[in-house]
Amino acid sequence: MLALAATTAHAGLITESGDAGQTLAASQLTSGSGFITSIQGSLLASPSNDYADMFRIYLYAGSTFSATTTASNFNFNNFDTSLFLFDSAGMGLVANDDDPDAGPTSTINNFSVTASGFYYLAIAGAGYTPVSAGGSIFGSLLNQDQAGPGGPGGAQSLSGWQSISNEGDAYEIVLANAFAGPPVQTDLPEPGSLLLLGLGAAGLVSRRKLRAAGTKAAGIAR
Known part of the structure; x- marks a missing residue:
């Protein structure tokens, strides 16, 4: 008889490889099982219309997840950002456009995770918003701290994005309680x-x- 013991592989910094996509299927996947401390990449609104990037991360039930573009040095986040979190099925969970203490950068703060599993974190230039078949998932984010999926399409999963954005540049998202994947299992007696x-x-x-x-x-x- 064999039992399963968890081991951890450190992830640390995740760097965008090529162009992270804007949907779950096209998102950049993470490997291993260690902490993700930050994600670095870039949005090039012009000329490539690269308005959003999406990354798969792993969250544990009972933890509080945070993501922010306010904690980087001057080489990153010199544009108006928005952050969005989706579950494994693409259902919108929480979003932020302007951090109330450090706008126009963005912060998702102390989101309570109720189920362990893969989630999807997206960064976009302000004005570029995720939609489902029913319309905007989060509705307007103007003058809001954090917003849940209160838009007309909030009860359906992500199908694409709408509008355009003039915002884009190098970004860094600093994360708390995010992992690359579930524990790696090894066989022990x-x-x-x-x-x-x-x-x-x-x-x-x-x-x-x-x-x-x-x-x-x-x-x-x-």
Whole structure:
């Protein structure tokens, strides 16, 4: 019998590879199982119409997830950003356009995670908004701190984006309680198996001691 033991591979900084897509299917995937401390990439509104990037991350139930573009140095986030979080099915969860304390950068702060699994984090230039078949998922984000999926399309999953944006540049998103993936599983003996192995080893030692004692006694008798 075998039990499963978790191991962790460190992820740290995730750097956009090529162009992260704007849908779940085209998002940039993460590998391993370690902490993701930050994500770096770029949006090029002109001439490529690269208005949004999406990344897959792993969150644990019971934790509080945060993501912000306010915590970087001057080489990043010199444009008006928006952040969006979706679940594994593409349902909108929370979004922020302007951090109330540090706009026009963005912050999703202390989002309570209720189920462990993969989630999708998107960054976009301000004015570029995610939609479902029913319309805008989050509605207007103007003058709001954080917003849930309160738009007309909030009850349906992400299908695309609408509008355009004049915002874009190099970005860094600093994350808290985000991981690249679930724990990597390795096979280890169950505690019961370890106990049997221990008893077997102890028995072998005892037999060797008895054999040695018998040999010694036979020598003395001669």
